[in-house]
Amino acid sequence: MLAIARHCENCVALCNSCCYPKPKGSGWPRVNFSITWFLHGQGPVKLATCLLPFRNHTFIMLHLLLQGLVYAEYTWEVFGYCQELGFSLHYLLLPYLLLVINLVFFTLSCVSNPGTITKANEFLLLQVYEFDEVMFPKNMKCFTCSVRKPARSKHCRVCNRCVHRFDHHCVWVNNCIGAWNARYFLIYLLTLTASAATMAIVSTVFLVQLVVVSDLYLETYVDDLGHLQVIDIVFLIQYLFLTLPRIVFMLGFVVMLSFLLGGYLCFTLYLAATNQTTNEWYRGDRAWCHHCPHVARPPSAEPQVYRNIHSHGLWSNLGEIFLPAAAHCAEKMN
Numbered sequence: 001m002l003a004i005a006r007h008c009e010n011c012v013a014l015c016n017s018c019c020y021p022k023p024k025g026s027g028w029p030r031v032n033f034s035i036t037w038f039l040h041g042q043g044p045v046k047l048a049t050c051l052l053p054f055r056n057h058t059f060i061m062l063h064l065l066l067q068g069l070v071y072a073e074y075t076w077e078v079f080g081y082c083q084e085l086g087f088s089l090h091y092l093l094l095p096y097l098l099l100v101i102n103l104v105f106f107t108l109s110c111v112s113n114p115g116t117i118t119k120a121n122e123f124l125l126l127q128v129y130e131f132d133e134v135m136f137p138k139n140m141k142c143f144t145c146s147v148r149k150p151a152r153s154k155h156c157r158v159c160n161r162c163v164h165r166f167d168h169h170c171v172w173v174n175n176c177i178g179a180w181n182a183r184y185f186l187i188y189l190l191t192l193t194a195s196a197a198t199m200a201i202v203s204t205v206f207l208v209q210l211v212v213v214s215d216l217y218l219e220t221y222v223d224d225l226g227h228l229q230v231i232d233i234v235f236l237i238q239y240l241f242l243t244l245p246r247i248v249f250m251l252g253f254v255v256m257l258s259f260l261l262g263g264y265l266c267f268t269l270y271l272a273a274t275n276q277t278t279n280e281w282y283r284g285d286r287a288w289c290h291h292c293p294h295v296a297r298p299p300s301a302e303p304q305v306y307r308n309i310h311s312h313g314l315w316s317n318l319g320e321i322f323l324p325a326a327a328h329c330a331e332k333m334n
């Protein structure tokens, strides 16, 4: 029997207890994992760790560039045409309001302290969460940071620090998401999704209005065989793409983004409502430890089941995100 009492960063608990059953109540469909993986989860982190092993601003620049291009197109074409068609100014200005709020919370997510554990605040943070002895055993130490690890914390390999209530490292904000900035990140995600969805709705309504006003759908055309055909939806989309290519391209982009961000937002809200972090969900949902195949568990040993012991009801869970315990005191001690 090989039983190594060493905590594995990537699996749930001590390495001699990796093969545990899937926890009850963590049944988020695996299909959402691909969205999480793509947007903010383990995928970009691993990819970023390989390609860009240190913190850098590449994804922040890409984020701002894409956001700038979409808003430029909206301003120069959609906004003007919609005004001509008599759209309400309130609806047309809504994406700008969302942009301002989004940029404020994007900046806060980028620059705020996610909950870095230091020698000064280590003792205080050790008191915040109970140790479950499965995913977070007591008396664990991070040898890189030389601090005792509080429950729900994790060492971020990109930032090279231990973070209190670690959620994930987000390459788009170039920062960890932890106990003290999860609230900023949630509002940032909410406003980003809302701005993409608002633009998608305004642009769609504009194109529909354009077709209706011009009576385009009543027109006919002669096909390749010389037959007279009534204009159908495919012909309309092709026609709009040829006459207004940038708007149709932007619409396709923001629709796709709305679905991706909407899916990820639902996932994040689910985690917030059940008081789980992405790190805990990811680790708690794995039936096998792929990182330590050389470690065998004795057949007679009782499997250690991970249970979420931190959920205390919806409002309490949301309160923990927006009013994180000990944040004020611990931040002062840094």
Ligand SMILES: [Zn+2]
Binding pocket: 142, 143, 144, 145, 146, 154, 155, 156, 160, 161, 162
């Ligand atoms: Zn550490």
Ligand SMILES: [Zn+2]
Binding pocket: 156, 157, 158, 159, 160, 168, 169, 170, 175, 176, 177
């Ligand atoms: Zn990080």
